[in-house]
Amino acid sequence: METRQWVLDSRPVGEPSAENFRLETAELDDPGPREVVVRTLYQSVDPYMRGRMRDAESYAEPWDVGDPMRAAVVGEVVESRHPRFERGDVVQGEGLYWAEHAVADGDDLRRVDPSLAPVSTALGILGMPGVTGYYGLLDVGEPRPGDTVVVSAAAGAVGSVVGQLARLNGCRVVGIAGADEKLEWLTDDLGFDAAINYKTEDVHARLREETDGIDVYYDNVGGDVTDAVWDLLALRCRVVVCGQIAQYNATEVPTGPRKLAKLIETRGRVEGVLVRDYDAEQWREAITRLAGWIGEDEVRYRENVVEGFENAPDAFLGLFEGVNLGKQVVKVADAEYADL
């Protein structure tokens, strides 16, 4: 069986571009015992992928040039040699590929319930970004009623979940994003108390107006936005380091942490979160609760669906332009076997 797939053609220097990707056709092996053939319906593009394209030590191995790009995928089972799955099941896998078909270990897949929400959400609010925001805020950020929570990249897949969960926890929530359309969504639809446009406003001055000390800063971006927050951190603050998208394309490595004296003053804590630390049972807990809140209209989400497998690199590159509102996914195919 053949599949089209996107491979890493070259490593980006600075901002990635279309030249870093190449579309090729590859022959798939037949599925072995406990393996299934998955036909991709939706493919995820996420900021963390920029790190894998780099040849540098991180929390995961870099991808090799010439190898297929990896991605989280929602797909339908075409053929199964795994007892838990049969043709037509909808599954989600974190370690699949930018590919139209893939052979996957059934033990690494989780079943997606199409009755909860559109299956594409298994890449967003009911998938990695949602689970990240859930544990990043609740487990690492430890919000308490009355806390002021500031979220950067607040209209993104993770940030929009974080802000709404903070609101449900009785916190005052201020989001930072880069377009007025996003700000409106945050305050008018998601119930953020305030939102700041980092491209057109003085973030530090606005945060001084909107907050009286920041108890939790959920950081998806790093850099200048984090600087604007830093001086306003409150006693016993928690800074959740979830992403640093403003830094991912940096070619010159700057110095490391400065102004750490703020943490002596506040006895603050800065801590990183990575969703893969949470096990399958914890994923189920987070997804079940998020789905419940979605059902009650307590939590909302948006997706930006890019149509067509050919457009996957553009969908990825768009992440760094800050144009997408909500989770960025690529629609690869309509279901053929699954009943959606």
Add this chain to the structure above:
Amino acid sequence: METRQWVLDSRPVGEPSAENFRLETAELDDPGPREVVVRTLYQSVDPYMRGRMRDAESYAEPWDVGDPMRAAVVGEVVESRHPRFERGDVVQGEGLYWAEHAVADGDDLRRVDPSLAPVSTALGILGMPGVTGYYGLLDVGEPRPGDTVVVSAAAGAVGSVVGQLARLNGCRVVGIAGADEKLEWLTDDLGFDAAINYKTEDVHARLREETDGIDVYYDNVGGDVTDAVWDLLALRCRVVVCGQIAQYNATEVPTGPRKLAKLIETRGRVEGVLVRDYDAEQWREAITRLAGWIGEDEVRYRENVVEGFENAPDAFLGLFEGVNLGKQVVKVADAEYADL
């Protein structure tokens, strides 16, 4: 009753100098109920005082120009209107002054037991720096046997305690200091596994040789030394932010934290410590244990005693030259009433 005292004559810009201090004579009020008159035997000079000389928000109010400089003092009671104290008792107070005599609230003083160690240690290993190192390492740093612990300003009052407690906890200990004499003391007397001279060696390269990932970084300095440590932090590392002496004299405020992605990679935690968060009972616990280890020769200390009250500013300024080995104290007077 009159006292000589040092007042803040002007705020330093950058490196402080002798011109920022002025010696004056002042009239003391008579002690009120529960107050005692303390005659200073030893006065402390500490890096944190640089922060109080600045007119900026921090964890404590800045000192006013024209007001006496504050200090921790070990003194003898000359006159007491407090039921717990009588003439000749040796006491220690954190919030006293760069002064030969002071009137203090007896409730704010703690009794010093001269049988434990020389009373000057109540300003060092059996006082604020020792208690800071004790809780900073054990409570915030959470060292485990087999951990690699790196300490900056390792030959200082706090760092030397931290390194020895890490050793007692079964950790591999690497100290960073600025003079070969200090390095020898760390490895030959205090049992550090290795020591690095940041003035003459490539700290990053040496840390790569001496460590295989850093589990606990106890940071007393910040800046370049912290940069050298940062890339080598291990999974689930703890960075204890205790001091940032390399930054205290900075006039240009640099950007804040960068390279926070390291904390996503490691799920590391960076947290500040301030000794005043620990209550009197906790101080007693720390001091009792440290005194016990000193008695068993499991923990050692050094003091650099500067003779003469006139020399207090020089003793303070010396802190920023990195010349003192162990705790820097000023001997103000011999005991007149206490039996030492």
